Structure formats: C-alpha cells, structure tokens
Amino acid sequence: MRQTLDHLLDSWTPANRCLLAVLMSFPFFVLFWLFNSAAFLHAEVAEGVNHGTLVALQSFLSVVLMVSIVIGSWLWTRRNLPDRVPKANLLVTFNIGLGYLAIVVATGAFTTGMALVLLGVLAVGLLLFSVGTVLRVFIACLLIHSGQDALVMAGWLPYAPLLNAQAFEGGVPTWWLSAWQNAVFYLGWAMILTLVFVLFKRLDGLHLQLAKLSYTDVLTGLSNRRYFMERLTSESNRYARSGVPYSLILLDVDHFKSINDRYGHHAGDEVLCRLAQILTEGVRTPTDQPARIGGEEFAVLLPDTSLAATEIVCRRIAEGLRQHTFNVKGESFHLTISMGVVECRGEPIEAALKQADRNLYKAKQGGRDQAIYSMAGEVAP
DSSP: HHHHIIIIIIIIIHHHHHHHHHHHHHHHHHHHHHHHHHHOOHHHHHBBOOHHHHHHHHHHHHHHHHHHHHHHHHHTTTTTTTOOOOOHHHHHHHHHHHHHHHHHHHOOTSSSSSHHHHHHHHHOOOOOOOHHHHHHHHHHHHHHHHHHHHHHHHTTSSSSSSGGGGGGTEEEOOHHHHHHHHHHHHHHHHHHHHHHHHHHHHHHHHHHHHHHHHHHHHOOOOOOOHHHHHHHHHHHHHHHOOOOOEEEEEEEEEHHHHHHHHHOHHHHHHHHHHHHHHHHSSSOTTEEEEESSSEEEEEEETTTHHHHHHHHHHHEEEEEHHTTOOOEETTOOOOEEEEEEEEESSHHHHHHHHHHHHHHHHHTTTTTEEEEEEEESSOOO
16 A cells, blocks of 8 residues: 555656546546536425526536546646646646635535535645645635635625525524535545545655665665664674674775776676675575675674684675676676674674774785684784
C-alpha cells in the first residue's frame, strides 16, 4: 500500500497527478447532479426546492462535468510525458473548487454539511498540487463565499437559495433533506479521514526515508561514517560486558586517484559501488557492518570475530575485487585494495581507529594489495 501510494505521489508525471484529481472529483459531481435531479422527478422533493436555483445549479454542474471530461481527455493523451502542465493544474483546481463552492452556496454551508466536504477537497488539492496553485483557488473561493455571506447578512440573498420552507417540517429537515445531510456528512468525513490517514502514512514514510539518508552513503548504499561510529561505540561498550573481542578493518582502493584521472569520476563511482557490493556479499548480514567513511576509504566492523577469522574475511573481499574486470571506454582493468586490520579488546575506539589506519598505511607503503594485521595495542610487523 505504501509503495503504491509513493509511486502515485512521487513517480507519476504532472499530467497523471492532475488527471487523478479529475478522476477523484468526477464521480462526486455526477452523484450530486443525480441527487439534485431527483427534485424534477419526486413531487415531495420538488416542493422543498426553488426550481430557478435548481436549474442554475444543475446547469453549472453540467458545465463542470463537461470541463472535467474535456481536460481529462487532454490529460490522458499526455499522461506519460514529463512536461509540467501548470495551466491544466490551475484549470482543474478552479473547476473543482468552484463546482463544490456552487453546491455550498446553493444548499448552505452548515445546513447540509458541505463545508466538511470542501475541507476534504482542499486537503486533496494540497496533496496533489503545489501550494501556490491551491492557494489561488482557495483565495478566489473564499472571496466568493465571503461576499455571499455578506449579502446574506445584509438580507439581500437567502442563506440557502436552493431550499425553501417546505424543506423543513416544524423546523426539522424533511426525510429527503435529512438523507442529503447524512450522505454529505459521511462523504465529508470519509474524505477527511482518508486524507488524514494518507498524509500520516506519507509523513511516516518520509520520516523513515530521512532517517535512512542520515545513516546511509548516497552513492554506495552502505552505512556512512556517522552510523559506523555509532556501531563501533556500541560494540566497544558491548565488549565491556561480554569480554568477546571484535575486529576492525580499514581499507581503500589502490591507485584510485589514477582511475579518476584517466577514466573520469563516473568510472571512479563505478569502482566504489562495486567494492561496496563485494563488501556486502563478503560479510555476515546484518551482524557485520561495512561502511564508506571517506572518499575511497571503507571500513568493516566484525563483532565477535578474532584476528584469525578476520583474515579469512579479508582474503575473500580482496579476491572478490581482484577477480572483477572493469570495462571503461573500451579498456579493461583490474583493481586491488589495501587493508589495515586490528583486533579490539576494549581499547578506546579512537586508539583502535588510529592503529587500523597505521596498519593501512604500512600496507600501502609495503607494496599495496595486502592486509596488515595486529592486536590492539601491539605494533604490526
């Protein structure tokens, strides 16, 4: 459900979003039109409405439906195009807004509960369109409605032009007006509650995305330095309770700068992504924690892992990259990595990182394509 909603709201073209608004509003206008038409067919209902206002309202709703059909047909032909459709957005929002406002003005905002439906329509508009587009229509509708209220208070217009005294019996709405009120009430609440649910689900999804982005490296999809340091701190604290050692690997690609210089940064990004994939496939998931902590520098945290077991992991990672063939601009090449490894037993994480970094430096100075191992606090050979 969430993936479908995200696809509708994020991946759809502007024309598709606009078309969705037309398709959502069209059945409601048809329903209102049919319900109002009952006054022409039912004698008791006909006595409670003003026919001149009813004809005007039905005519206006007919225009709204025709505009929806025309603009919907035009949008359908452009539904797969990425082009923005600002004029169509404005036309659709004005058409929908004025259509519902006409019903509100004719039947009375509070007499029939149409104000509740209008609130739901506003929420739909904010979900599908830009704030600027919805704001223009909202201001226009607000001015029209405020002007109508002013004329009502001045006694120049009736409060609900569509209804007359026959719509009430002893001050109580007749059965048909009561049915109208209930239908509109439940329709309004259904729209609002649905939109509230959708918006909160959407907010929850955005919160999860932001949380993931704050801990994830955008290029490789691995954890970033921030999250890696949190995991490293947590593992160091866990050692204080369990006494079980853990291992830390720092590694980077040999001669990575020459790859960028010769083939471009796109090739460099491909190398980093491939190494990230090798790291992910070469460790225990989700126990171990690979991360990108710098430009071409990566790190791997191996909980509950001795130096001897870490050596096996390092060989697997190094061999995975060594065997991969990169093809860029018609040229093929292979790459290697250097690694600095340390087994940690409760030392401060800053000290463990410095020792792993020293081991990495020795691996590079010693010819690259190798790993230097040591226990924390010991000098690597």
